[in-house]
Amino acid sequence: MSDLLFAQLAHDHVNSERDDPVAPCGECGVSKERIRAKRLMTRDQVNKYLALSHEQVQSLINTRQITVIRLKGEVRFDSKELDILIETYKQTAQRRAR
DSSP, X not given: OOOEEETTOOOTTOOOTTSOTTSBOTTTOOBHXXXXXXXXXXXXXXXXXXXXXXXXXXXXXXXXXXXXXXXXXXXXXXXXXXXHHHHHHHHHHHHXXX
16 A cells, blocks of 8 residues: 555644644644645655664654554554654754753
8 A cells, every 4th residue: 555645634633724724733833734734654654754763663663652553454654643753852852952
């Protein structure tokens, strides 16, 4: 199965189309534009997207920082969840820098 694009699927707490589509979400900080365009990624794509080794990604899975989605016997990862993880790490790094 190739990447699945779920255009216009919104994040649980993004409800209004009238909102600015590039403004960050008030709850998680990810832009609504990036939230709406989500896709399911393979393990190799996740490794490249996060620029992490196989072992480092496995560590994120083991600590439940990212969730494995099994779809028809194939392992996939939600790009929306990865974007939120990245934003969380960025916010943590900014707080540490202060």
